[in-house]
Amino acid sequence: MISRRPLLLGALVAGAACTEERLITPPPAASLAISPDSAIVLLGDSIFLQAVARDQSGHAFIGVPTAWATSNPVVATVSATGLAKGLALGRDTITAASGALAATAVLDVVPRPAIGFSADSVGFSAAASGPNPAPDTVNVANAGGGSLAGLAVGTIGYGAGATSWLTATLTRTTAPDTLVLTAQTGSLAAGTYTATVPVTAVNATNSPHTLKVTFTLN
Secondary structure (H helix, E strand, O other), X not given: OOOOHHHHHHHHHHHHHHHHHHOOOOOOOOEEEEEOOXXXXXXXXXXXXXXXXXXXXXXXXXXXXXXXXXXXXXXXXXXXXXXXXXXXXXXXEEXXXXXXXXXXXXXXXXXXXXXEEOOOEEEEEEOOOOOOOOOXXXXXXXXXXXXXXXXXXXXXXXXXXXXXXXXXXXXOOOOOEEEEEEEOOOOOOOEEEEEEXXXXXXXXXXXOEEEEEEEEXX
């Protein structure tokens, strides 16, 4: 009968060897860096910064004990895990320290996106029962920071007298964009008609932003 004791002893020795390999201490860090070393953050948003250490051979490893600090706590804060948050517009320097090593990253806090028009209002004029006036355009731009996306035209609001005489379309959904306005005389009587065109964006601080339109028929 074959004894299992030598086999069991061999397995225990092999297991102990594997455990010993897992507990090997990594080489000491020779340099420290922050990734990313520069970033742009929208006001009120956060970004995770990571301290990356390298040994003398240039091999990178993470998870080293790190102390985080901010040079301007009015502009940004940073947590013990490297989560930096923009509190006010401006520039801040974030520092990571581990033992005698230190690294810095520059954080720029910029305004959130905002919808901007090249004109506050648009006016059309035509003869009653005559041909439609030529379409007009308004440039739509990002008046804030970051990127302005998800642009769309909302429901047009009309003043007293008539509705459905105006169409408004965007050429794309990200700024810079162009708002195309078309007024139709149709069966409108002589007079002055007004409308408001709301433009929305998913991340804009001033969404919806409204454009005033006037249509005068003689």
